[in-house]
Amino acid sequence: MFDKRLSVLKENFPGLFIGNKSVCFINPRDLTDLDHFNIHNTVVFTDDIRMYSPLSVFGYNCEPEANLDVDISIVLLPKSKELARELVFMGFMTSPEGFVVIDGDKKDGIISIINELEKEICYEVKLSKAHGKIAVFRPANGNLPSNWNANQSNKVNNEFITVPGVFSADHVDPASELLKKYLPNNLKGSGADFGVGWGFLTKYLENLDTVDNIYAIDVSKRALACAAKNCVTSKVQFIWNDVLKWKSPKLLDFIVMNPPFHTHGKIDIALGEKFIISAANNLVKNGSLHMVSNRHLPYENIISKHFKEWKEIGGNNKFKVILAEKPLAVSKKNP
Structure with missing residues (x-):
């Protein structure tokens, strides 16, 4: 349901995607998630070969450099809270002066992630649609919770x-x-x-x-x-x-x-x-x-x-x- 929430976001935050802004799309769930994003200014982070292979064939850069810096990071949250925090951390680091968009279904736990973040960061916009939520924040205006980081292992x-x-x-x-x-x-x-x-x-x-x-x-x-x-x-x-x-x-x-x-x-x-x-x-x-x-x-x-x-x-x-x-x-x- 990301596409429905994206449409509502564009209506409520029309300036977010205006211009030739660079985008990092993190964890797409479906090939159609990229339908609204330009191949030439969008890079993709995915660990799923079922996404990586066809998106690469379509022309998306699915092997972005390590020190990426983009205008907007879009994070589709998985069910695993630990991984969700790690992916938001990735979005935070790849858009230090831009925006991070987080999206997910309520059944996958996005509400708890949004609430955790809200203790540290003020959202530019926060919307509900299609049994889920989408929210936007600026990394420059706050910090992630201290226990959020990348590369955790067990x-x-x-x-x-x-x-x-x-x-x-x-x-x-x-x-x-x-x-x-x-x-x-x-x-x-x-x-x-x-x-x-x-x-x-x-x-x-x-x-x-x-x-x-x-x-x-x-x-x-x-x-x-x-x-x-x-x-x-x-x-x-x-x-x-x-x-x-x-x-x-x-x-x-x-x-x-x-x-x-x-x-x-x-x-x-x-x-x-x-x-x-x-x-x-x-x-x-x-x-x-x-x-x-x-x-x-x-x-x-x-x-x-x-x-x-x-x-x-x-x-x-x-x-x-x-x-x-x-x-x-x-x-x-x-x-």
Whole structure:
């Protein structure tokens, strides 16, 4: 709903975007978020390859220099409060003499962020629209709260490095932990971790003597940076890509995954199904898929269409672990 709030902002603060002002757009959620901004004077900060690749093709500069100084920074706030504070800090630093625009949905917590900031900074304008808020402030007129800064990190189990905003940033995801218990210790050859996150499963895989190499794939550059710190053997190749579009240079012996099933906060079963199809397309004819999912998600039908054999090998009342073997996608190509 950013576009609706942007329209209201332009009506109430008409001078903000007048002229050829330089803009830094931080954390776009959708390609259409950039529709109203000129390619030639807009740079984009995103860690999501699904935004980075097409926006780069369109002509946007998605690799701005470190010491950027622009007239306006626009920050679309994520659900993670820690990451939201970090992104506002980034906007503050990139527009020291200009303006920072923050936008977000109420369900994602923008009200609390606005209230925290209001203790230190006076807003030029603050508006509500489309179940969210948009506000503007000038960094020159105040300071951020003292505990707001960038590059924060965390350690899970005193072992794994994570950062705000990545999936399961403050604990080991229970579904992934369950899947690890059912992964055989004799997995061998070449494999992949689809949606590696900060590397919990890949860490296990890289320590198996019979595993030769692992492709660790994720759409989030921040998550991959964490995984690269947590998984340090030469077996692992970190790939910033969309699992749904990635093709392995060579068909794989095994794939592990805990596929996502939300898009913009809404349940999206088709997303998990596409992960399963991609896995089938990237496995050798006798390859295996090891996956975990929430018990209520009906993935069995799509698995049956793309694998000759499959079975539930473990689980509990919340999650199920499935082993699927002999992908039909490969069998049909190589009878």
